[in-house]
Each structure stands twice: as structure tokens, then as C-alpha cells.
Amino acid sequence: MMSVILRRLMAAIPTLFVIAALSFFLMRLAPGGPFDTERPLDPAIAANLRRIYKLDLPLWQQFLLYMSSLLQGDFGPSLHWRDFSVNELFARALPVSLRLGGAALVIAFCLGVPIGYRAALAPRGFPARLAGLIILGALIVPPFVVAPLLQLLFGLDLHLLPIGGWEDGAFSHQILPVTVLCLPLLAAIANLTRASMRDALAEPHMRTLRAFGLPARVIETHALRAALLPVIAYLGLATANVLTGSMVVETIFGLPGMGRYFVDAALGRDYPIVMGTVIIVALMVIGFNLIADLLLAWLDPRIRRE
Amino acid sequence: MVPVPNLLAPLLAILLAFAPSSSKADDAGTASAGLSAERIWRRGEPGDPGSLDPHKATTVIESHILTELYEGLVILDARGRIQPGVAKSWSISEDGRLYRFQLREDARWSNGDPVTAQDFVYAFRRLMDPATGAPYANILYTLKNAEKVNKGLLPPESLGITAITDHVLEITLEEPVPYLIAQLAHLTAKPLHRHSIEATHGDFVHPGRIVTNGPFMLADFNPNDRLVLVKNPHHYDAAAIGLDKEIFIPLEDRSAALRRFLSGEIDSYSDVPVDQIAFVRKIAGERFKLSPNLGTYVYAFDTRHPPFDDARVRTALSLAIDREFLAERIWGGTMEPGYSFVPPGIESYGPPAELTFRNMTPFEREDRARALLAEAGYGPGGQGPRKVLKAEIRFNISENHRATAIAVADMWKRIGVETSLVATDVTSHYAFMRERPPYSLLRYGWFADFPDAQNFLFLAESGNKGLNISGFSNSAYDALMHDAAGEADATKRTALLHQAEMLLLQEGPYLPLMIFKAKNLVSPKLHGWHENALDTHPGRFISIDP
Numbered sequence: 001m002m003s004v005i006l007r008r009l010m011a012a013i014p015t016l017f018v019i020a021a022l023s024f025f026l027m028r029l030a031p032g033g034p035f036d037t038e039r040p041l042d043p044a045i046a047a048n049l050r051r052i053y054k055l056d057l058p059l060w061q062q063f064l065l066y067m068s069s070l071l072q073g074d075f076g077p078s079l080h081w082r083d084f085s086v087n088e089l090f091a092r093a094l095p096v097s098l099r100l101g102g103a104a105l106v107i108a109f110c111l112g113v114p115i116g117y118r119a120a121l122a123p124r125g126f127p128a129r130l131a132g133l134i135i136l137g138a139l140i141v142p143p144f145v146v147a148p149l150l151q152l153l154f155g156l157d158l159h160l161l162p163i164g165g166w167e168d169g170a171f172s173h174q175i176l177p178v179t180v181l182c183l184p185l186l187a188a189i190a191n192l193t194r195a196s197m198r199d200a201l202a203e204p205h206m207r208t209l210r211a212f213g214l215p216a217r218v219i220e221t222h223a224l225r226a227a228l229l230p231v232i233a234y235l236g237l238a239t240a241n242v243l244t245g246s247m248v249v250e251t252i253f254g255l256p257g258m259g260r261y262f263v264d265a266a267l268g269r270d271y272p273i274v275m276g277t278v279i280i281v282a283l284m285v286i287g288f289n290l291i292a293d294l295l296l297a298w299l300d301p302r303i304r305r306e
Numbered sequence: 307m308v309p310v311p312n313l314l315a316p317l318l319a320i321l322l323a324f325a326p327s328s329s330k331a332d333d334a335g336t337a338s339a340g341l342s343a344e345r346i347w348r349r350g351e352p353g354d355p356g357s358l359d360p361h362k363a364t365t366v367i368e369s370h371i372l373t374e375l376y377e378g379l380v381i382l383d384a385r386g387r388i389q390p391g392v393a394k395s396w397s398i399s400e401d402g403r404l405y406r407f408q409l410r411e412d413a414r415w416s417n418g419d420p421v422t423a424q425d426f427v428y429a430f431r432r433l434m435d436p437a438t439g440a441p442y443a444n445i446l447y448t449l450k451n452a453e454k455v456n457k458g459l460l461p462p463e464s465l466g467i468t469a470i471t472d473h474v475l476e477i478t479l480e481e482p483v484p485y486l487i488a489q490l491a492h493l494t495a496k497p498l499h500r501h502s503i504e505a506t507h508g509d510f511v512h513p514g515r516i517v518t519n520g521p522f523m524l525a526d527f528n529p530n531d532r533l534v535l536v537k538n539p540h541h542y543d544a545a546a547i548g549l550d551k552e553i554f555i556p557l558e559d560r561s562a563a564l565r566r567f568l569s570g571e572i573d574s575y576s577d578v579p580v581d582q583i584a585f586v587r588k589i590a591g592e593r594f595k596l597s598p599n600l601g602t603y604v605y606a607f608d609t610r611h612p613p614f615d616d617a618r619v620r621t622a623l624s625l626a627i628d629r630e631f632l633a634e635r636i637w638g639g640t641m642e643p644g645y646s647f648v649p650p651g652i653e654s655y656g657p658p659a660e661l662t663f664r665n666m667t668p669f670e671r672e673d674r675a676r677a678l679l680a681e682a683g684y685g686p687g688g689q690g691p692r693k694v695l696k697a698e699i700r701f702n703i704s705e706n707h708r709a710t711a712i713a714v715a716d717m718w719k720r721i722g723v724e725t726s727l728v729a730t731d732v733t734s735h736y737a738f739m740r741e742r743p744p745y746s747l748l749r750y751g752w753f754a755d756f757p758d759a760q761n762f763l764f765l766a767e768s769g770n771k772g773l774n775i776s777g778f779s780n781s782a783y784d785a786l787m788h789d790a791a792g793e794a795d796a797t798k799r800t801a802l803l804h805q806a807e808m809l810l811l812q813e814g815p816y817l818p819l820m821i822f823k824a825k826n827l828v829s830p831k832l833h834g835w836h837e838n839a840l841d842t843h844p845g846r847f848i849s850i851d852p
Contacts (some may be wrong), residue, residue: 031730035441037364038751040740042444042772044457052439081529083511089529100758151565163566165555166531250393251560254555256531264558269733 012286016279020070023278026270034079038148047078066275071239071300073277076272078276080265086276089259097245097257105235113231115186116193117224120201131190138187145178158248159276163273166252177253181246184236192199192234197227229300240284244277244295260291323573333582344707346551347832350563350575354556358511359434360496361440366753366841369493370576371554373844374535375521376496379407379426379475384847386757386838388487391423392497392519393475397663402482402794403450409473414540415499416523423469426517430461431455442494443534445755448486450478484654485758513743521547526760532557535845548834548849564590564827568639573829573850576841580706580825583638593827597837598651600643600754602762605714605747608757609815609842610777614746618678620814623697625663625675633820636709637762641820647810649821651839655759655800659807660789661818675721686722700728701749703733710819711749739775750775750816757840759803763787766810778815789831 004211033042035049047272050056054065064133069076075086115135119128154176155163167173209219245259267274299303311313351724353370353523373382381391393407402708413421426839433440434455447453450466452819466478479486489495499517503510510516513524521534521543537547555572557563560579564586566572578594579588586594607614614620629643644647677686685692697718701707707727728740737746754761767787768779783806790802810816824841831851835843 010344028693030734032733032740036733036736036740038736040736040772040775041441045439045441045443046740048436049439049441052437057589072427080356081354082362083359083527085528093530148565153561155569156565159569163569163571164557164562164569167567248532251559254530254557254559254566256528260530267733269732 004051005294008290008293011282012290015286018283019282020067020279021063024066024275025059027266027269028059029271030162030266031282032269034267034271048299053077066272068274070279075276078273080268080273081295084275086272089261089273090280092257093245093256093261096166096169097250098243100174100177100181100244100249100255100257101239102187102247102248104176104181105239107178107185108189110184110236112186112189113193113228116190116195117197117220117227118228119190119194120197120222123198131194135187135191138183139191143180143184143248144252146183147176147249150176150180151252164252165256173253177249177255180249180253181242185242188234189231192231193227196230197223200224200226225299229296232292232295232299236286236289239288240281241290243288244284273287333414333557334764340848343852344550345548346553347549347574347845347848348553348555350555350567350572350827352556352558352560352563352575352577355533355554358516358524358527360429360493360498361438361443362542363493367399367556367606368556370842371533371535372496373520373842374552374846375516375520375524377413377495377520377541378492378495378497379409379490381489382840382842382844384834384836384838384844386840386842388491391491391718392426396487402484403479403612404487405479407475407477407478409475409552410542411473412542413519414542415500415517416538416540417502417517418540419499419501419517420471420472421497421519422527423475424472425497425499426475427467427469428500431465432503433494433497434465435462440494442492445489445492448479448481448483448489450480452480456652463720483760483791483792484794484796484799485756485760488756488758490633495530510775520551521844522549525551532556543846547846549845550846553827567593567827567829570829571605573832574843575827576825578640578825578827579769580638580640583640590827592770593829594838595824595826595828596640597643597824597826597841598649598839599822599841600649600651600757600839602647602649602752602818603641603642603820603822604647604750604752604816606750606775606816607747607814608742608745608777611781613682613684616682617813618682618686619695619820620654620817621812622675622678622682622721623723624661624817625671626723627817627819628668628715628717629819632710632713636713637706637820640825643819644820645751646807646821647816647818648807649754649839651697652757652759653756654757654796655803658759659804659811661811679723680719684722695723696746697723697725697726698728698746699749700730700735700738700745700747702731702732707749714819721734740772742775742777747776747817751822752821754840759807760787760790761805763806763810766815776815778813780809780813781808783813 036045054062061231066076078084078086078089081089083121115131119131123126139172151163154161161175162173165173206219206223245257249261250257251260261277267276347391351367351370353367356373358363358371358375360372360376377391377681379391379393380388385390391393392409392413394410396405396407398405409423415421432438433443433446434452436456436458445458451460454460455465467594468476470476497519502515502517513526516524521538521541523538525536526534535552537544539552557828560577561582563575564579567575607620609615623848633641633643645660645664648655648658650658679695680692682807683692684695699714701711715727718725750760752765764781765773765777767774768784768845786802790799790806793799793802828835832848834848
């Protein structure tokens with residue numbers, strides 16, 4: 001087991017390097033730089049600024065400089081938030097996204113699995129049909145529609161919840177964003193559980209169990225274990241995604257998470273932030289895929305043997 | 307039968323784990339924080355400041371915050387008028403090149419230190435020092451030797467600023483420009499506290515470290531979340547300041563900001579979602595304030611290459627544009643039709659010069675445009691020896707810029723011009739503008755750094771390599787601008803600038819489309835908030851109902 005984990009971690013290092021190198025050079029292909037703003041700078045001043053931020057060096061030298069500071073855990077200075085380093089910005093933003101994403105994930109899992117499970121057991125009942133409808137709705141209506149609607153309803157009309165802001169993570173300020181983050185996840189999990197539960201119940205060995213006269217509950221529990229495998233495989237990637245923050249949700253609710261940096265930094269050519277977000281996302285994807293694989297191995301003896 | 311209860315337990319545990327923090331948040335201020343006696347202005351802005359170092363700042367948002375943190379020799383009041391700041395009075399030498407400022411004795415830094423003339427000398431030298439890399443240093447190239455210092459040709463000590471005593475400061479100018487006082491209200495012209503900057507090796511912009519002399523001090527800054535300012539008890543006017551706190555909240559999503567304003571979570575916001583303008587007008591009513599702003603929306607022609615090196619072609623295209631349609635229909639009345647290059651509202655300049663065809667009927671204008679194009683060798687459908695005029699409009703992606711370009715293309719179709727559109731992301735657009743390969747037209751917006759016509763008209767000077775996007779080069783225009791710069795008599799200078807603008811409108815290197823308006827949402831709880839052309843609203847003059 002340990003050797004598998006070690007092997008996977010070792011393989012992650014060249015993967016990360018390739019990702020970092022590719023994004024470093026790709027990013028520089030985009031026209032313009034961090035100092036191209038509405039008011040064009042005096043050419044001499046712009047040249048001076050590029051020199052101060054070492055953007056005048058040949059690209060390969062910049063890459064080596066970046067990689068050497070990255071190895072020391074330094075993401076460099078932000079070119080837009082010029083009073084902060086990228087490390088300082090991420091140290092504030094990452095916990096916010098982790099907290100929101102973590103809550104959304106746990107709720108989505110804890111509600112999605114039972115909903116899918118029940119829907120699979122009684123596919124023709126009213127609850128299953130209702131669940132199907134809700135799942136469909138949550139999957140097709142995007143967050144940028146759901147979020148403003150919830151703000152209008154709970155914030156402006158009912159005055160029950162604040163419309164936006166973080167306020168140091170006040171509970172009432174988390175309810176709407178977590179709901180919006182949670183809905184599509186919940187729908188996906190419920191959908192997957194329902195489908196794979198139905199498949200698992202139709203397997204020949206389930207028929208055998210039924211023929212032996214085992215109680216329905218025991219059979220269903222066995223089926224659930226098998227049905228969870230695709231859900232967990234899906235969660236590996238989804239976790240990495242949701243924990244690194246959502247640009248849409250954070251912008252609409254005005255939350256200081258990681259998602260805010262994805263698009264703005266790329267548009268503003270804030271190279272160190274772009275690199276930082278790429279590396280954080282890559283780390284998360286690699287890490288959570290590994291965890292998902294380990295969980296799968298633990299649940300499924302066939303995988304363990306491999 | 308279903309393991310639901312087992313799964314609900316961890317869910318509840320998670321919910322509970324998040325609960326305790328709610329009590330902490332109440333004093334940080336939610337919509338209901340009016341219960342406390344503190345007078346707090348929650349001020350929504352469409353973004354975060356990039357830097358609170360006055361020498362690294364460039365944006366409007368930064369200028370709003372730096373106005374609160376620092377006080378220069380002069381300040382702008384709630385109506386955007388110049389008032390004495392740290393300087394209580396000043397005198398100007400007869401040749402207009404030497405300014406002598408008498409500073410207040412009671413001006414204090416937020417740590418209690420006195421503000422002295424040396425603090426200004428230190429700040430201005432740091433601004434021009436090439437090692438600082440101040441992007442806006444060139445605004446103050448009006449000071450003697452400033453450009454040479456900034457380009458590393460002279461040491462910072464040779465800059466035209468001297469502390470005669472602790473409270474007497476002298477500034478020497480390169481040319482006798484009359485707008486120096488207006489420039490001194492700009493964010494680049496603030497004093498700095500030398501000791502705290504040198505002690506932190508320049509890394510001074512953090513709460514608890516930064517020492518400022520404005521009416522407010524920095525208490526907290528969390529990017530993308532909020533920036534908190536509290537009243538500076540050492541400020542000489544502290545007793546008269548009506549606010550205890552100002553909280554700047556960055557909100558890029560205009561629609562979400564509108565909802566937060568309507569629910570009372572923020573007291574003001576300096577923009578509106580233009581695509582929902584009818585709804586905004588209806589729901590916000592009196593709280594929605596539209597006022598003229600010192601900003602101009604133009605299309606720049608590439609005057610270096612054919613066909614737009616021909617003034618007849620440029621004028622023809624300008625004639626064919628229905629500016630009222632753009633301002634009213636496309637921008638929902640949040641813009642003013644633009645018939646001048648300098649926006650109206652600059653006191654020292656008076657009403658600007660205007661395009662002469664303003665009062666012609668649309669039909670007369672169209673005929674005139676066709677005739678000019680024919681003269682220049684262009685005609686519809688490429689009949690006979692005439693070619694079809696082709697134009698390409700470049701703009702940065704935004705719904706309104708796109709709609710504007712489409713409408714303009716349609717107007718030009720009527721006079722037989724074929725127009726194509728190129729939209730790029732905002733940084734690519736500005737990079738294109740800087741590199742300036744041959745193009746035909748590109749969208750350009752300009753907001754005043756200080757209220758003077760020169761700050762607009764210099765965009766067409768041939769020597770202005772960085773900002774003269776059109777590549778316009780006209781010796782008569784340059785001569786007028788040069789004469790105006792050296793003219794110490796205000797009336798004569800204004801007349802020269804008017805002549806220059808008239809020439810600029812005739813030649814048309816920039817096609818004026820619209821004048822910006824400031825769009826503000828302001829709660830009736832705020833008192834002392836006044837509309838003004840600079841759209842500046844210093845917290846010092848504002849109070850708020852609890």
C-alpha cells in the first residue's frame with residue numbers, strides 16, 4: 001500500500017513540472033502585460049517597471065527564477081495587488097474557499113447519496129419522480145442564474161439572509177453561497193448513485209442473494225457498497241474543483257475566496273497569480289484523485305488486488 | 307431501512323461547527339449594525355485598490371481611498387473644488403515659475419508626528435526616483451528637472467522642490483503652467499512619512515505599519531473582501547469629521563451590487579448595471595444620481611496611414627454618426643452625446659469648442675458626408691473610379707462597446723462604408739494601443755487626471771508618444787499648445803486652448819462619440835454627498851444617519 005502511495009507521489013513531481021512549464025510559457029503567448037491598462041504608460045516608465053519586476057529578462061531566465069523561488073514555496077509578488085505577495089493572498093483566500101467548498105461537498109454527499117439510493121429502490125414512486133425533476137433542474141440551471149434568484153428571494157423580498165459579503169465567515173453569510181455551490185454537486189451525486197444503484201441491483205449476484213431469501217435491507221446495503229464506487233471516482237475530481245473556489249459564486253456573493261483570482265488575474269496578466277492558481281489546482285487534483293483511488297481500493301477488493 | 311440518520315449526523319455536526327463564528331460577525335457589521343452608535347459609511351466600489359502606495363497607484367478606486375488616507379498641499383472638497391490642505395496659503399512669483407507654500411503648523415501624521423515641508427520633498431523625490439517605478443510620475447513633469455530625474459539623468463536632489471523651513475515649501479516649475487495647483491490635488495502629490503517607509507524597507511502598506519496624514523487611517527485590508535478606514539484622531543479637523551469609519555467593499559458584479567444597495571447592505575455604489583438601466587431608474591428613483599463627468603469616449607483614427615490620414619474621410623465618418631442615438635438608446639442615457647473633445651464642466655476653460663455640424667439635420671449631414679467621401683475618392687458600391695471605404699473598429703469586449711460599434715457600423719453603411727469589428731480582451735486591447743501597429747479605428751476613453759483642458763488636448767500633441775494614439779501630427783496644433791503652455795495670462799491661455807480644440811475638431815484625429823456621466827447609487831442616509839464633475843466624494847465632508 002505504502003509503495004503505491006509513494007509511487008503515485010513520485011509520479012506527481014514530473015506532472016507538476018510539466019504543468020508549471022506549460023502554463024508559464026502559454027500564459028506569455030497572450031498579448032500584453034500587467035502594465036497595459038487604460039492609460040498607456042510613458043514608454044520610458046513602462047520599461048523601468050518591466051526592469052523592476054524582472055519582466056525584461058529573457059523568458060527562460062524568468063522561468064528559472066520562478067521555478068527556483070517556487071521550490072522554496074514562494075509564489076512571487078502579485079502584479080495587481082502590489083502590496084501583497086501571492087502567498088499572502090492565497091493564505092487569506094484558500095481557507096475561505098475550503099470552508100465554503102467543504103460544506104457544500106459534505107452536504108451534497110450526505111443528501112445526494114440517500115436521494116439517489118431511494119430513487120433507485122422505488123423508481124416509479126412520487127418521491128423518485130420529484131427527485132428526478134429536482135436533479136434535472138439543478139443540473140441544467142447554472143449557478144449564475146440560481147445565485148441572483150436566491151439573493152432576490154431571501155435577501156431583498158424576505159429579508160431573511162444577507163445578499164453578499166463574507167463578514168469573517170458569519171454563518172448567515174455562508175448559507176446562500178453554500179447552497180448554490182451544493183446544488184449541482186448534489187444533483188450529480190444523486191444522479192450517479194441512482195444509476196449505479198440500479199445497475200448494481202440488476203447484477204446476477206444480487207438475484208442469487210434474493211434467491212437465498214436474504215432480507216431486502218441486507219441486499220440493498222451490499223448493492224450500495226458497489227454503487228458508491230463511481231460516486232467516489234467522481235468525487236476525486238469534483239472535490240478538487242469545488243475546494244479551489246468558484247469564480248461565479250464568489251463574484252456574485254462578493255466573497256474573498258480563490259475563485260476571484262482565476263479570471264481577473266488572467267485578464268490582467270498578473271502572471272504570478274495565474275501560475276499560483278494553476279499549481280494549487282493541479283496539486284488538489286493530484287491529491288484528491290489519489291485519495292479517491294485509495295478509497296476505491298479500500299471499498300473494492302478487485303482494485304486492491306491490482 | 308435507509309442509512310439516512312447516520313448520514314445526517316455528520317451534516318449537523320458540520321453545520322454546528324460553522325455556527326459559533328456568527329456572533330463575531332455582528333460587530334464587523336451586517337445590514338443590522340446600525341444598532342451600534344458608530345457612524346459607518348459602507349462604500350461599494352467596482353474593484354479593489356492595486357496599491358495604497360501613492361507612487362504605485364493609478365486607478366480611480368485607488369484615488370478615492372488615497373484621498374482619505376493622505377492629505378496633499380491642496381485638497382478637493384465635496385463639490386470637487388480646490389481648497390487649502392496642508393498648505394494654508396501660497397504665493398506665485400511674477401514669472402509664474404516659483405510657488406511658495408506656507409504649511410499649517412497643526413498638521414499631524416497618524417502617529418502624532420508633525421507634517422513638515424521635508425515630508426513633501428521626500429515624497430516628490432521618491433516619486434521621481436527611477437528606482438521607485440512610479441507609473442504616474444510623468445503627471446508632475448511640470449516640476450523643474452522632473453523628467454530628467456525620472457529618466458535617471460539627474461539625481462533626485464536636483465528636483466525643483468525645496469524645504470525652506472519646516473513649514474515653508476518652494477516648488478520651481480519647468481514652464482509657468484497655471485494648473486500646478488490643480489495637479490497638486492492628484493494622488494501622486496501626497497506627502498510621505500519617511501521614517502516609517504525606510505524602517506520597513508518600503509513594505510509599509512499594512513495596517514499598523516502605514517503612517518498617513520489624511521482624515522482617515524488604514525485599519526484593515528482583506529483583498530476582495532473589504533478595506534476599513536477609521537478616523538484619524540491626530541487630523542487637525544478631526545472634531546468636525548462626521549464619520550467614524552469608512553468601509554470600502556469591492557463588488558465587480560454590478561447587478562449583485564445593486565441588490566446589496568437596495569437591501570441596505572451598502573450605502574453607496576459608484577456604478578450601475580447599464581444593461582438594466584430602466585429597472586435601475588424605476589427602483590432606485592432619487593437614489594440613482596447621474597451627473598456629467600470629466601471623461602470622453604472616442605474612436606481614434608490611425609492618422610499615420612491611408613485612408614484615415616485624410617481629414618475629409620475622418621470628417622465624413624464623424625458626420626454620419628447619430629450621437630444622440632448612441633447616448634440614449636445604446637447607453638440608456640448614462641452618457642452624454644459628445645460634440646467636443648474636452649468635456650464640458652472645466653471651470654477654467656468654460657464651454658468647450660463644438661463640432662460645427664451639430665445643428666445640421668441628419669439629411670444635410672449625410673449629403674455632406676457623401677460629398678466629402680466622393681472628393682476623397684470613395685463611393686458606395688465602388689462605382690466608377692471610386693473605391694469602397696473599408697473601416698475596422700477595434701474595441702475591448704463589453705456588451706456596450708460592442709453595441710456601440712455595431713450601431714456605428716450601421717450608420718456608416720448608409721454612406722457606403724463597409725465596417726468590420728474586432729473585439730479583444732481588455733489587456734490585449736491596451737497592449738495593441740501601446741504597440742500601435744497600423745489600424746483603422748480603435749476605442750479610446752480618457753478621464754481627467756486634473757480639471758484642465760490641457761489634460762485632454764495634450765492627447766493630440768505630436769510629441770506625446772505614449773498617449774497620442776492617433777499618431778496625429780500637426781505643426782499648427784503643436785504651436786498653439788506650446789504657446790498655451792508658456793502663457794502666464796489665464797484669459798489668453800484659455801483662448802489659445804480653445805483655438806487648439808477647434809483645430810482638433812476640424813482635423814478630427816479623434817472621433818468624439820460621447821461624454822461620460824458619473825453613475826452613483828447613494829442612500830438618503832448620506833449627507834454632504836454632492837455630484838461633481840470629478841466624481842470625488844471625500845469622507846471628510848460626509849456624514850451618515852446611524
